[in-house]
Amino acid sequence: MIKPLTLLGWMALFGWLSLFGINANALVILQYHHISDKTPFITSTAPEIFEAHLDHLIAEDIEVVALEKALTADPTSVGSNHVVKVAITFDDAFPSVLVKALPLLTERQLPFTLFVATDLIETSRNRYLSWEDLKTIQTAGGTIANHSTRHQHWARKPSDQSMQAWTKAFIADALEAQAMLEANLGPVPKLYALPYGEYLPALASALENEGFTVFGQQSGAMAYPPQLVVPRFPMGGPYSDINRFKTKVRTRPFPRQPKRHQPLLHGLETRPIINLKTIASKEFERITCFGPEGRLTPSTVNDNVLIGASQPLKPGRARYNCTQMSDQPGRYFWHSFFWMKLDSDNRWYPEP
Numbered sequence: 176m177i178k179p180l181t182l183l184g185w186m187a188l189f190g191w192l193s194l195f196g197i198n199a200n201a202l203v204i205l206q207y208h209h210i211s212d213k214t215p216f217i218t219s220t221a222p223e224i225f226e227a228h229l230d231h232l233i234a235e236d237i238e239v240v241a242l243e244k245a246l247t248a249d250p251t252s253v254g255s256n257h258v259v260k261v262a263i264t265f266d267d268a269f270p271s272v273l274v275k276a277l278p279l280l281t282e283r284q285l286p287f288t289l290f291v292a293t294d295l296i297e298t299s300r301n302r303y304l305s306w307e308d309l310k311t312i313q314t315a316g317g318t319i320a321n322h323s324t325r326h327q328h329w330a331r332k333p334s335d336q337s338m339q340a341w342t343k344a345f346i347a348d349a350l351e352a353q354a355m356l357e358a359n360l361g362p363v364p365k366l367y368a369l370p371y372g373e374y375l376p377a378l379a380s381a382l383e384n385e386g387f388t389v390f391g392q393q394s395g396a397m398a399y400p401p402q403l404v405v406p407r408f409p410m411g412g413p414y415s416d417i418n419r420f421k422t423k424v425r426t427r428p429f430p431r432q433p434k435r436h437q438p439l440l441h442g443l444e445t446r447p448i449i450n451l452k453t454i455a456s457k458e459f460e461r462i463t464c465f466g467p468e469g470r471l472t473p474s475t476v477n478d479n480v481l482i483g484a485s486q487p488l489k490p491g492r493a494r495y496n497c498t499q500m501s502d503q504p505g506r507y508f509w510h511s512f513f514w515m516k517l518d519s520d521n522r523w524y525p526e527p
């Protein structure tokens with residue numbers, strides 16, 4: 176008779192499988208803003224497309240999980256090559272989440288999380304949902320979580336402030352937002368979505384030390400345990416396309432977690448280099464990467480596989496997206512490297 180595995184046994188099996196990249200225990204997090212066809216295209220998903228996304232998840236028997244519950248690995252799924260879990264998130268609390276998304280989600284009994292910048296709820300009442308609306312969403316089964324107080328650009332540390340003082344201000348702001356959420360809605364989990372997806376690793380790490388899980392806006396599947404800034408797939412505008420959606424919800428993280436990534440690029444750093452050896456252990460030739468100007472061609476130097484932009488990156492946010500077909504048909508490893516490129520005088524790019 177086979178004895179059930181002890182906790183130590185599970186941990187050993189988990190480690191062994193991870194070592195060989197066999198473990199497919201991954202979470203794919205979707206990031207939406209507006210569910211509307213009347214709001215800015217790039218941050219909007221049309222209601223019928225959103226509904227098609229939900230129906231695809233149900234038709235394919237893909238488990239939709241509550242984000243806060245999915246952050247720790249489920250040992251019962253360790254070793255399965257077919258586990259696909261998806262979490263649904265919204266940023267900013269736009270009215271269409273209540274009016275359009277909520278009925279579609281509750282009808283299908285799907286959990287979701289809404290990240291809220293707390294001061295904007297108070298000061299921009301026409302633009303965002305009210306506390307009462309958020310309570311309605313919470314009562315209907317949605318989770319409300321932290322998106323700062325005023326949706327600040329926290330990566331933009333003023334040059335006259337020390338990193339220590341800036342980190343203190345960032346943490347104080349996150350805790351203030353958390354206190355505001357709890358004062359209006361009761362206890363909420365420690366989940367924080369970075370405004371604009373922008374970050375400095377030291378800030379994200381300090382917030383993690385406060386017990387928060389920190390989410391970005393770079394695409395990719397979440398590994399277990401979660402990486403420093405957890406990826407989410409943006410689902411607005413062209414990224415809402417149903418065929419792309421079908422591929423993305425089945426993605427997996429690369430077998431190895433990349434080294435801590437420093438996304439801020441100063442004046443002359445226009446072609447940042449990534450060593451793919453830090454994420455994949457073999458078969459580099461099967462990895463495909465794209466930057467803002469198209470496909471990135473890898474070069475090999477002393478057993479390292481390097482990718483860099485084919486054209487200098489322009490000031491603004493940019494990404495290198497890398498994929499590779501995994502050992503499971505139809506499932507890609509997916510990782511996106513996020514950049515914030517300052518201009519040649521080290522000034523920040525304007526928000527569009």
Ligand SMILES: [Zn+2]
Nearest residue numbers: 266267370371
């Ligand atoms: Zn936001």
